[in-house]
């Protein structure tokens with residue numbers, strides 16, 4: 001390998017893993033995807049995708065499958081017209097499935113609601129009419145900052161129905177994070193709730209919106225769903241959902257939009273600190289979300305009960321709660337709360353209650369379940385589960401095996417699905433009825449997808465070799481750019497292997513001897529905490545925005561529960577005073593980061609240091625800090641501007657007083 005992608009121990013671990021689990025004959029026989037899917041895609045890729053697009057209802061059929069002439073800006077299903085919300089809701093009612101439950105919603109306090117497709121159609125229509133009355137039309141941007149309540153899904157679909165773009169901002173983000181995202185895409189409307197349940201207690205949410213909106217002049221109205229009955233301050237921009245939406249007509253005629261009409265923006269962290277607004281469009285996105293959901297999870301619309309545990313604030317919630325599943329006429333569980341409220345068996349209680357058959361979650365949660373103990377899932381009837389999924393970061397083999405044994409009854413195939421906010425939908429994953437799964441490997445590009453592991457020169461590495469993961473063919477659900485920043489789009493994803501025309505995913509990966517792909521984590525400095533990508537620069541900027549901090553460097557250090565934990569090294573400002581390095585001051589710094597970016601970015605540990613290791617050009621060498629953070633001997637320091645710096649840092653740490 002030309003460069004270590006970090007997390008070396010993951011590589012060691014994976015190298016010794018040789019177990020494989022073929023699908024049972026019964027599973028293989030009934031599977032949606034059969035081996036010929038690979039052959040078919042290989043024979044004619046564009047014809048294959050054209051066939052997948054037929055899964056959807058098009059008001060006007062496309063004239064060209066792919067236009068790549070303006071690469072890296074793709075156009076898929078050129079000339080086609082469709083309405084995304086119609087595809088996810090109305091057509092199922094029209095085909096006679098209005099009484100099928102679309103969403104079994106389970107609130108954190110134990111309230112629940114079953115929403116049929118007919119009801120979903122009425123709710124989305126009412127919301128669309130309400131948005132129209134607020135002046136929202138095609139291509140306007142709407143920020144959605146909500147907990148996992150049904151209205152969040154109605155709101156997304158109402159936007160899609162009107163051709164307006166939603167920008168969902170995770171409800172755990174701070175007012176400042178919300179403000180910068182609203183500002184970047186000039187949202188006209190914010191949809192939120194009065195409060196949200198957090199581990200059994202109502203917590204206010206609207207005050208963050210008030211703070212954000214005060215500094216975001218583009219916002220004309222704020223639509224507020226009453227969820228917790230928390231008292232909230234009211235401004236003249238505010239409108240209650242129950243007053244406006246509930247009084248609307250439940251009839252609404254959807255308009256067909258161009259296949260390349262924008263559908264949503266979703267912000268993701270970037271290395272320069274400013275979040276990137278990833279742009280997705282309609283026809284190609286929905287085609288791939290639908291195709292992957294059907295084949296990877298083996299969805300049977302009439303019998304399965306599906307549950308994806310993600311939040312709609314992340315792309316997983318967009319593609320595998322809203323667009324993929326609903327386009328496939330799913331019956332799904334949507335859960336509002338945390339997995340240990342009111343007890344650590346909550347997920348398994350829900351699986352048992354609804355007879356969940358497909359369960360899709362993240363490795364960080366699986367490791368948490370492991371920590372809580374196998375006796376907890378053992379108390380519940382989980383025999384309905386037949387397919388398990390994993391997403392967000394590499395899953396370590398022990399966690400994979402634990403998941404299979406204790407959740408999947410030693411039977412259910414596990415699909416380890418690799419993809420990104422940018423790819424829009426799953427790219428690499430086993431097909432559960434075809435591929436013999438391996439604990440810790442995402443294995444193969446799906447039929448129709450091109451992915452490779454290459455070296456620095458863009459040359460594919462041999463089996464057994466490691467390098468960079470690239471995507472060597474355009475795909476229908478690919479991002480169409482970064483909002484307002486064409487150059488950044490080209491630079492970030494297409495400049496590294498410009499000569500070859502590869503999309504650079506930023507992940508390290510290797511092939512095993514069979515040619516299966518194993519992901520090795522990010523090659524850049526973006527940290528992955530509980531499956532969430534957080535840029536070092538954003539956390540550093542937040543730290544430096546505190547009056548006592550002069551400079552900061554943060555690294556992700558392996559963490560048994562969250563994948564990586566954030567470890568920060570800070571240099572205090574002269575005159576900050578002795579108390580600035582004390583335990584209380586460190587706590588204040590951690591809280592400050594939580595306020596600036598959100599609790600997810602709160603450093604696990606903050607160390608006060610006299611200097612930071614830098615190259616001569618002034619770049620911080622995070623590799624060395626990672627060694628310190630993970631208690632390893634510090635590696636090669638020859639490119640350091642001042643090689644004594646690492647001694648200074650180590651000396652400071654040994655005194656013990658600089659740790660949190």
Ligand code: WT7
Pocket residue numbers: 268314315316390391392393394395416417418419420421422442505506507519520521522531532533
């Ligand atoms: C990054 C994308 C995809 C939705 C959730 C995260 C990592 C994702 C896997 C996997 C190893 C994975 C990669 C990727 N990642 N899935 N199955 N195995 N790594 O979306 O926030 O855009 O993060 O998450 O590093 O690049 P995201």
